Amino acid sequence: MHIADGVLPPAVAVGTAVVSAGIVLFSIRRLHYEDYPRIAVMTAAFFVASLIHVPLGPTSVHLLLPGLVGIVLGPLSFLAIALGLVLQCFLFQFGGVTALGANALMMGLPAMLAGYIFRALSGKHIGRIALVAGVAGAAGVVIAALILAILLAISGEVFWGVAKVAVLAHIPVAIVEGGVSAFAVSFLYRVKPELLKGMA
Amino acid sequence: MKVEKTFFCLFFLLTCILSVSFGAYGEENVPPSSSSGSEKVYQDGKSLCNDLSAELQKQNEELHREIRQLKREILMLRQEITRPDVRDIIGGIGFVFGLCGVGFYFHTRWILRRKE
Secondary structure, three states, rough: OOOOOOOOOHHHHHHHHHHHHHHHHHHHHHHOOHHEEEHHHHHHHHHOOOEEEEEOOOEEEEEOOOHHHHHHHHHHHHHHHHHHHHHHHHOOOOOOOOOOHHHHHHHHHHHHHHHHHHHHHOOOOHHHHHHHHHHHHHHHHHHHOOOOOOHHHHHOOOOOOOHHHHHHHHHHHHHHHHHHHHHHHHHHHHHHHHHHHHHO | HHHHHHHHHHHHHHHHHHHHHHHHHHHHHHOOOOOOOOOOOOOHHHHHHHHHHHHHHHHHHHHHHHHHHHHHHHHHHHHHHHHOHHHHHHHHHHHHEEEEEEEHHHHHHHHHHHHH
């Protein structure tokens, strides 16, 4: 899902970088030292999940964990995902340097939205919590795929076909993500519910 | 006169016998006619050109197929080489926790300075 260098036009790359930097600064202002371990664990989880690629037809996809990261970290999820993307870019050359802002927007915004969806719709019953977490996780992946399609469509007609393939390829990922989020959040609710109370 | 007559008759007879025998030998050693069926007899150059170009096209297509297969294998090899190792993943996780530790370090320094 990572966008490589040279795909996005310069205006889009600069614009998305500025917006991403603004959201990261907004997240840092709400940061407390007690949040560091949680952010580290979620960044590591995102880092590992997006490195493991599963081939799917002509392309390959990977888990994004927007549901889990967004629900556990809330507004700080953008910071965790941006940090994970920076490390992947400089350590493994996954995704281009110029497309860091776009990649962060594409994967960070859905995580924040998933967190908001969970906080708005969840309840006290574990079944409802698991269902809402699953829906939030799946919705996060679908939104990420749509943002990717929009960014590719802006980049030129050459990428319209790739945009359609990207959205279709992420539909099975959305189903898997929904299941993963539902199981993980229901487990956390049973074992350590204070983790799901949100941050800042 | 009689001797000359005899000589001429003998010479004539010898010539006939020799010509007949050479003719028979020549006929025996003529190569078999090309009616075995495996070779085509081209009546004109155009059909020969057409057959040759069809053969070349067939070989061209086979070569293209093999080149495409080779390109696919090269792409798969490249993907395998650039895939991150388990060590790379563990290193990346260590990096993240290291950054967390650096954050804790600076926060502790700030707390200690505040206490002073």
